[in-house]
Amino acid sequence: MKKKNCLTMLCLIVLIGLLTSCSKKEQSSNASEEKAATANAPAAPATPIDPNTVASISGTVKFDGAAPKPAKIDMSQDPACKGTNQAENIVVSDGDLANVFVYVKDGLGNRGFDVPKDPVVIDQQGCKYHPHVLGVMTGQNLEIKNDDQTTHNIHPTPKDNREWNESQPPSAAPIEKSFAREEVMLPVKCNQHPWMKMYINVIKNPFYAVTDKNGKYEIKGLPPGTYTIAFVQEKLGEQTQQVTLAPKDSKTIDQTFKAGAAAGSM
């Protein structure tokens, strides 16, 4: 009977081992598949844009109503997280709304665009993500740095891209990643410091911007045409405007989000 017990235990241990190795293999094979898919995907050839006709849009995004008071964040559970911190879900200063992702949602047709070779940088500093909202093109590299004296983990929770979760100790080499598919307001969190949240916006064209603390944005280099411009805020949702740009046009497009607006389209 003792032999039987030992055999059962051994079988269970082997089963757990196999399960673990299988899942690890699956993850790594998924990762390599996605990398290969990103690298080998026949990128649509970049359509030349005449630099002499390009137009631009700029403007200010406003918040209409009483701005919510940002919640104070308690970082005492990790002594390495120093300084003050507050929630960045709705950042309003004198009615100007920061961290709104503005991009050309429609109107570019089947144009292809070169993916920038320079990576977009995310910095973890003071147990916060810098920036809180960013844009990146599909296939463009993201470089994630840790400038804190504590271990973070970076955990995007996408709907249309592959999920991953990696730890990054202090002074570790930057982590390089990219996303293969378009996805707006892709949440990223740190499970070690649950207040750390940010959003990555992955789109196929280079025509995007994020509003600064004064609610301002600017998108340059647009070919003439009629476009749908989308304004996306993590809590307030998406709003759109149509704009027609003539050659060398420079138009101002402002947008206003109302307090209490539901994020219906998110």
Place this chain on the structure above:
Amino acid sequence: MSLPVGDLQRSPRQVDLRSLAMPYNRGLHRFAVFTASVTFLLLVAGALVTSNDAGLSVPDWPTTFGSIYKIPHMVGGVKFEHGHRMLAELVGLLTIILALWTWRAEPRRWMRYLGLGALAAVVIQGVLGGITVLFYLPPAISTAHAAVAQTFFCIAVSIALFTGHRWVEEQPRVEFDFTRPRLVTLTLLSIVVLYVQLILGAMFRHHGLGWWPHVANSVIVALVLTWTGVRAISVYSNIRAVKKAAVILLGLLVCQLCLGFMAFATRVAWGHDAAQPELPMVISTVAHVAVGALLLATAVVLAIQVWRHVPVAFEERVAGTQGKPVAA
């Protein structure tokens, strides 16, 4: 109708009950109680992981940051996640010892198999915990992890009960049940509705379902448990083991409903948009999980005590056979 077993000269149960006579193993019983107590702490530790959103703060499994034995810097979410893992390893070890000890020391064959069942449950639970980490907390797996956790806790409590002094050495006071529905049916129904409630609650906590199914089912749970508890106390108050379990069941039910209200308020009503897990939410939700586990275990204990002390009357077993004798 209540009478000690010694008086049941012609009862077919008499032989069964005498066959239970065996020496009480104090060491095994105390070890079983200790294992069940540590398991309860493990449930609390697991609830802390979920409430603090720390489930993936250690991204690998079965290693922790690549190591089998090194203890990581216990800050942030890591202290919850790795603390839970260390406690789980302890419970795993205790369960192996308990299963081996039961196998060697227990004269009751079914107890030996119960020990093995506990071991199987703890292994399944460990694997589910690992899978949920490796696959980024899929709601179905995380819910299964929560459900098997409380199933294992109930098994551990049952082993502690079956190895106890009263169970092993005392002659049970028996009173036949002629009421409808049978008390044993009510106790089993209580376990079923509590288990459904556990799954609905876990699905909500792990983002697989909204809050309303759990809240709606709480009305059914409250009604069924109140019915069971009140019936047990009002009809069988002279059977101490049944009355005690029923009183505890009703007390825990009241406590659990209050905690459920607090958890709803702090998490759904006020805390749905919180920037981080807030202390009132963490305390109320963890307490709600812990008392829920105690409630389920109490319902199991009550069912066992009812099965032992309030057997279904013999007439019930021949019902429908028009008086023809059947094997009981």
